[in-house]
Amino acid sequence: MKRTEKKRKDIIDAAIDEFKEQGFLGANTTSIAKKANVSSRTLYNHFESKEALFDAISEIMLEQNRSMEPVAYDPDRDFAEQLKDALWHYVSVITEETAIGLNRMVLSELIRDLDRSRQFFTVTESHDYPMTGLISGAMDAGMIRKADPVFATNQLLALVKNFYFWPEFFLGENPTQSETMDDCVAMFLAHYKRKD
Structure with a gap:
């Protein structure tokens, strides 16, 4: 890692700590620079404002979700088992300690700032979840009825995230007991049951 890249990472890590401890409004760039062991000038060379730092951290959170490999439908495997495997992997990624910390920090600011919240959700609307391809492939194969796979994925993930x-x-x-995942998948499959 180049020195400038390391400094940028150190600034982001320090900003995450500062935002967690002080909230967005209470955080200040002088404290962030101190925690990162850089000068305020160095911080501003990388990020022009506290808002720019927050946006960079929000992007990191989104990138973690995007980093999950898309899951393709396998006609030789039971579809319910494929869904469960994909969902368990998704849950493990979004509940990892760092991911939870980033979500807490970002979402608390989005609750406070409606304009920032709207911008954030505009970006996330274009996000393609890893199991969208799996659901789309199952629809194309006739395993479940045809519908909008993005909408269907969002329905399933809302149910799973709730638990x-x-x-x-x-x-x-x-x-939550692990058997609840079976119920979530069963409810989804019952709703999207093919109409013969």
Whole structure:
């Protein structure tokens, strides 16, 4: 890693800590620079403002989700099992400690700032979840009825996140039993059952 890249990473790491500790409004760039062991001038060479730093951190959070490999439909495997495997992988990524920390930091600011929230959700609307291809492939193969695969994916993920992401996000623990995933998939498959 080049020296400038390391400084940029150190600034982002320090900003994440500062935003977590102080919130967006309470955070200040002088404190961030101090935590990163750089001068304020160096910080501003990389990020022109606290807002630019926050946007960079939001982008990192989105990139973590985008880094998940798309899942293709396999006609030789049980579709429900494919869905469960893909969903468990998704849950493991979004509930990882760093991911939860970033989500807490970013979402708390989005709740406070409606304009920033609108900008963020405009970006996320174009996000393609890793299991969208799996659901689309199953629709094309006639395993489930035809519908908008993006909408169907969002329905399934909203259900799964309710049980596996939000408890972790708000409580720091997850009391949900693993069998609940079977129920989520069963509900999804019942709704998208092919009409013969």
